[in-house]
Amino acid sequence: MITFKAQYIDSTNIIKIADNKNKNAHKVSFIELDAKDPSDLNAIRKVASSWDKYSYASDIYNHALSAHLWNEDTGQAFFALTEQRNNFEKANPFDILGICEIRKRFGTNYYLNYIQTDPEFMFEPLRFGEATYKNIGKALIKKVLDYFPKKNLVLHATSSSIDFYKKIGGIVINPDSKYILLKNGLLNKIV
Numbered sequence: 001m002i003t004f005k006a007q008y009i010d011s012t013n014i015i016k017i018a019d020n021k022n023k024n025a026h027k028v029s030f031i032e033l034d035a036k037d038p039s040d041l042n043a044i045r046k047v048a049s050s051w052d053k054y055s056y057a058s059d060i061y062n063h064a065l066s067a068h069l070w071n072e073d074t075g076q077a078f079f080a081l082t083e084q085r086n087n088f089e090k091a092n093p094f095d096i097l098g099i100c101e102i103r104k105r106f107g108t109n110y111y112l113n114y115i116q117t118d119p120e121f122m123f124e125p126l127r128f129g130e131a132t133y134k135n136i137g138k139a140l141i142k143k144v145l146d147y148f149p150k151k152n153l154v155l156h157a158t159s160s161s162i163d164f165y166k167k168i169g170g171i172v173i174n175p176d177s178k179y180i181l182l183k184n185g186l187l188n189k190i191v
Helices: 038-050 055-070 119-128 136-147 162-167
Strands: 007-017 023-033 076-082 096-103 110-117 153-156 171-174 179-182
Touching (some): 007 076, 007 136, 023 038, 038 055, 038 076, 038 096, 055 096, 110 119, 110 136, 162 179
Parallel strands (some): 110 153
Antiparallel strands (some): 023 076, 076 096, 096 110, 153 179, 171 179
């Protein structure tokens, strides 16, 4: 019997900021979403829709939709960090804190096509001074690297994200084109 559903892979910690400004480790689930599964595709669609002003979630959904429609192995994998702890056969899009797309056909390295964290937590510091959650993107990247232990990730960074990738241990391999290498085992500690 073939089953399709979001697959729980592991748990990890991010940082949650309490009302008293204390920073605490907060356990979240690392899952793989299957673009061929209608429920998972719908979860990705709802994430993209609710984060609609931010193009990366929409790009991830469009690539997942293409993989779904072609119904073949496109070499893409879709991962998320979620507060959901069970019932992964139906991923809850409103619990997803971050999502990414990996392209597995890039030589000896895999390519991080897109990564997006919930904009509520990205821009909350601009409004209120401190985000409710921190290290979502870093934890998501770390769990992807853990999942593919013999691979590194290569990505094309935006000008505004280069400092983030360098801060977590990324190596700029081409400053002109902003290519970054995230080597397995070399990312800075998450929490």
